[in-house]
Amino acid sequence: MLNFRDNEQAFRDFITQHQPRVYNTALNLLQNAEDAEEITQDVFIEAWNKAHTFKGEAQVSTWLYRIAINKSIDHLRSKKRKKRFAFLTSLFHDSGEPISDAGDFVHPGVVTENREKAAILYKAIDKLPETQKIAFLLSETAGLSYAEISEITGSSVSSIESMLFRARKNLRGMLADFYKKEG
């Protein structure tokens, strides 16, 4: 069981140890550094508040991945709702503000010569269904095994395999369409 309330140093060490994992998960899902930082803070606040509920049945990293993914997905959904609402209001009242803030996101850890290609890939990843996006990012960016992804998401290993298969197939289709249009 985790207990940080009586030991602030332990919490500081906990943050230092797990921050890269939490921040990179949020950053890959949200594709926005500011949002990822906010979500990272939220994750550690929840970890502090709910430390007593962690019974050690799963690894701490699995528990943190779950919190980070849930918070990131909630954030994405609320952002989508706001965008939809902004679109509807823009039909009646033109505020002059852009409806979409989607930019050319590239993860800062991507190798320099791959940055342009990675920007295209991130755009395609953003269009994947939620479950496929999570499975793909955990596998490709965090380098987790099927078993680890299965434990985090609560899906079976075989469904993770099929999710990843469909994710790659969808990405191939989207990228092929993009190639035809741009080429």
Added chain:
Amino acid sequence: MKKNQEQWVDDILGSLQGMQAAEGNPHLHTRVMARLQQQLPDRQPVQLKWVYAMAGIFTIMLLLNVLGWSNNSSKSTTGVDIETVLNEYNTDNSYTSLP
């Protein structure tokens, strides 16, 4: 053409290879602690015995009110009229009549 496309798609899909983890905010711990201090103190759950005690007190008060009210109203229906009271206290009731 098809081969070029396949190659391009493979290159794009492989563009995350060799990717490093991004470094987050070095002051994360301070930020988190500041936000934790802003949190309201945890609300203590109300114990059930206090809920029952308050409900009991309110019931008793309500019953006493009802009893008091019914006593008053029964007295007023069977009570003496104003003339009897005035006669008993030997008071002139001329103020009740118009000049």
